[in-house]
Amino acid sequence: MQKLVKKIYFIELIFDEFKLGRYEPSALDGCPDGYMQLSELGRPFTGGSWCGTSSGPAAYYSETSTVTVSVKLFASPQLPFAFRLRYRFVSRREAVVRFGSPKSPLERGQVAPGTYCTRQFEECYRKPCRLQSPNYPGMYPRNVSCYWSLKQKFVPTCKHAMIAVRQEAAHKMHMKRSINVAGLNKTARALRAWRDCTGERDHLIFYDGGSTDDPVLAKYCGGDWLPRVVSRGPEMLVAFHSSPYSIPLHSPPSPSPLKGFELDVNIIFADSDSLDFARHSHKCEFDINATSPDSDEIWTGRGRKGKLISPKHSLPPNTTCTYQFRGFVGDIVWISFISYSQRALLIGEGGHALIGNSSFGGGCLTRLQIWDNRTLIEDKCDEPPLLCDHSALTNSTRSTRPCGHDESYISSDKTLVLQHHTEDGTALHPAAFKVKYEFVDTRLGGEPWPKRGQGPCHRVFKRQHVGEVTGPRNVFLFGRGGAKDLECVYRFEAGSDERVRLTINNASFGINPLCDTVSDPHSRRQICEYYNGGSMAEINIYEVPWSDIRMPRACICDNSTLSNNKFVYVSNSRTVELHFKVRDMKITEDYTVLHFHAVFELEKLANCPRNQRLRGDGGEVQFSNPPVDRTETLCNEMPWLVEARHNKSLFLLSWGAFLPLKSRPDEPPRCPTANRILIYSGKPPKLIKAICPGEPGIKPLAVHVFSEEWRGEGLLHLVQRPPQFIVEWIGPEPAVAAFSWLEISRSRHSLLTQLQVPMNVSANDTELECAFKCPELEACISSSLWCDGKDHCPSGYDEAEAQCGATSKLLNSLPLAAIAAGFAVFASVFLLICLTAHRLRARRRRKLAKKKLIAGPRLLDPGLNS
Secondary structure, three states: OOOOOOOOEEEEEEEEEEEEOOOOOOOOOOOOOEEEEEEEOOOOOOOOEEOEEOOOOEEEEOOOOOEEEEEEEOOOOOOOEEEEEEEEEEEOOOOHHHHEOOOOEOEOOEEOOOOOOOEEEEOOOOOOEEEEOOOOOOOOOOOOEEEEEEEOOOOOOOEEEEEEEEEOOHHHEEOOOOOOOOOOOOOOOOEEEHHHOOOOOOEEEEEOOOOOOOOEEEEEEEEOOEEEEEOOOOEEEEEEEOOOEEOOOOOOOOOOOOOEEEEEEEEEEEEOOOOOOOOOOOOEEEEEEOOOOOOHHHOOOOOOEEEEEOOOOOOOOOEEEEEEEEOOOOEEEEEEEEEEEEOOOEOOHHHOOOOOOOOOOOOOOEEEEEEEOOEEEEEEEOOOOOEOHHHHHOEOOEOOOOOOHHHOEEOOOOEEEEEEEEOOOOOOOOEEEEEEEEEEEOOOOOEEOHHHOOOOOEEEEOOOOEEEEEOOOOHHHOHHHOOOOEEEEEEEEOOOOEEEEEEEEEEEEOOOOOEEEEEOOOOOOEEEEEOOOOOOEEEEEEEEEEOOEEEEEEEEOOOOHHHHOOEEEEOOOOEEEEEEEEOOOOOOOOOOOEEEEEEEEEEEOOOOOOOOEEEOOEEEEEEEEOOOOHHHHHHOOOOEEEEOOOOOEEEEEEEEEEEOOOOOOOOOOOOOOOOEEEEEEOOOOEEEEEEEEOOOOOHHHEEEEEOHHHHOOOOOHHHHOOOEEEEEEEOOOOEEEEEEEEEEEOOHHHHHHHOOOOOOOOOOOOOOOOOOEEOOOOEEOOHHHOOOOOOOOOOOHHHOHHHHOHHHHHHHHOOHHHHHHHHHHHHHHHHHHHHHHHHHHHHHHHHHHHHHHHHHHHHHOHHHHO
16 A cells, blocks of 8 residues: 655745835835735744835745735825736745755754744754745745754864854845945955844844854845854854845846845864863953973973964954963963964945944954063054964975064063954954964073073083083074074083083984994094984083183984983093084974983092193103002093193104004904003194004104194194193003103294295304204204203203213213212312311411521521522
C-alpha cells in the first residue's frame, strides 16, 4: 500500500501593476489615499500597508497556506488606481530558495509562539543557518519586527565560541530604500548605516549578546552587501524592523527576482587562552604578562613572545581597546606591526555612528596610541603606524630580515601600553592589525666593565665568591634582532690568595656548527678548528696573569663537547676571562641556538709569590718537573714575560728542536716527550715557536729566537711598543729545561745596512760599531754582561780570554767568595808590611838622634854630612 505524504503549499503573489494613491514617507500617515494590506492565517496581523505606484512587478511569498489581500481606496476621482495580480500555489519541495534542497536543507530556526517572525537558532555549527527576512524570497510585510536569537551552547574544551553573520552576495540583499550607487566607481560596494537609518527605512540591528540591553555592534539599513558582524561571545541578537508604509518592492526578472534578504551564520571557535577576544562584555582590555625568563617557557609560548591580532569579534562604536604589556625587571618590550588596515565602508557623514563625540578619538575614525612608561611615543589618526610588513612573508621555508628600529617600537622599561580606538565600531568600519611582540631580557649579571670598551655585554664579577653566568638573552644582540656579530666578555676577579674555578655546564653554537673542538698537540689544551666557509661561534677562556696580558687557555666551538661532560678550568692567577664570540650570524639565530651556561667559584689557594715579568739586560730561567720547592709548585703553570726597553730587541736562547705549530694528523710525532717550551709574541699573544726541550747547555741543541723586528719585520713596533716574549713551560713529564734571554740592539752600521741607507765610510772606521758585541748574532749587548763570568753570547764570545785577559779570566773564573777572601788576605799582608816598615824607620831615627847629642859640633862636619 502506497504511503500518502501530505504536501505543504505556499502561495506566490505577483503584482504586475500597482497604483494605489500616494506614498508620503515623511508623513505621519504614509498612505493618506488608501492602501493594501496582507495577512496570513495563524500569524499575528502587523498592520503595515503598501501604497503609491510600483515601478515594476513585485512578488510576495506567503509563510502559510492562506493569505488575505485587502485593498482600500478613499473616495476621490483624481486618485490613481490600477491593480493587477497573479497567483500560484508552490509546494514546499519547490521552495528550495527558502528551505534548501531535500539533501541539503537550511536551518531557519524555530518560530517563537505568538510572533510573526521571531526565531531561535541553536548549534549552527552542525548545519548552515540562514536568517531570512519574513516571506523570503519575496517582499516582506510592513510594520513588522523580528528578533532572531542565535546561541551556541556546545563549546569544545579550551575553546571560545563567537557568532558571525554576513552576506557577500548582492542578489540576497534587497531592502527598502537601498542606496543609490550612481556616481560610485564600479568596484565600490556601498551601504547605509547608523544615522542614515531614519524612521522610514527598514533596518537591522545587531546586539553583542542575547538581549537588547547589550551593546549594539551595527545598525544597517541598506546596501548590496552586509559586512561580517561577529559577537564577542556565544550569543547574538539580530533585530529587524520594517517601516509601517512602503511602495511594493520591485522584483525584476533578471538578473534575480529575489526580494528581501538572507544572512549567513557561522560559528567561530578561538582558543580560550588566546588574545583573539575580549574577556569582558563592556571592556576591551588585554593583559600580556611575560613569563619569567628563568622558567621553562623562555623558548616558546605566549609568555615571552608571540603574535596578537585585533579582536576577531566586532567592536561597538566609541570603543577603545587597551593592550597592557607587563614584563619582569630587566625586560623591555619590542612590538612591530606586521599589518594594519582600516577602511570606512560608510558614505557621507550620516553613515557614521558618532562624529566628534568621543574624547579619546578627537574626531578620528580610528586612533592608535602607544605609551612608553607614561610617555606618548606614537599617535596616529586614521593613519597606519610604523610597519614591518615584510615579516608577513615569513613562513616555515622562508625567513625575512629582522624588523629594524625604524619599523617597530621598543620600550625603555618593562611596560608598554597600546591603545586602539574606533569611532564607528569595526563591523561597518573594519580596522584590523597584527602585532608581533617580544619581552626582551636585558639582564647580564655582574657589573658593567667600561675598561673593555663600550661593548653591550662586557661584564665583570667582583667580590662574589660563587655565581652563575649565562649568555645574553637580549635578542638585539643576535641576528634575529639585526646584529651581525656578537662578542661578550665576562671577567672574574678573585682576591688575594684566591683562584677562579670556572665550570661550563652546557653551550650551543648554532645548528650544525662547522667547527671541531680538538686538543692542541703542544699545550694539550682545547682549541677550535673551523671548516672552510663556516661562521664563527665559540667560547674562549683567557688567563690574565698581568693586567695587560691575556693568555688563551681553552676554546670550545661544537655542540657535542659539553653534551656528556662539563668543562672545568681552575686559574693560575687571580683573573680569568670568558669570551663568547659569534661572527656572521644568520637572521634566524638568537639565544635559543647561541647560548651557554656556566658557574664560577673562588677557591682559597696561594698565588705565585715570584715576579715572572722580566726586564733588564739579560738573564736565565730554569724549568723542572717535579718542582724543586713550594714556589715552583705555586708558579709552575704561570708563564714568564720578558720585555725589552724602548728601541731594543730581544733574543732568546734555549735548547732542543723547533716543532711545526700545526702538525698533520698522519704525521708521526717529532718529539719523544710531551714537554714543550712555547713562545708567544704580540698583542694579543700568538704562538710563534714550539720547542721540543733538550738538555740545557748542549751547544748543538741550541735554538735561537729573535723578536720580529730584528729581521726587518714590524719595524714600527720599535716605535709603538717595545718587543716582548711570553715563554710557557708545558711539563707533564719529569724533565729539566731552561732558556736565557738578552736585550740586544744593532750597531749603527748594521742598522743603516738593514734600512738600506747608503754610507760613505772606510772599512776600518769603528765609530759605527758597538764596543760589546756578540758577533755570531750581529748584536750589541749591555756592557754589564761583558766579562761577568757567565756566557751570554751563544758562542761565549763575551767571556773569551782574548776579550777579558788571563788574569781577568782567572779572576772571573773564581767564585765571588774566593775573590773576596783573597782580597782580604792581600789587604792584611799589605797592612802588616806597612806597619813593620814604619817601626824600622822610627827605630833608626832614635839611634841617629842619640849619636848627635854625644858628638856635638861634629854634626857640622861636612864630611859627616856627605
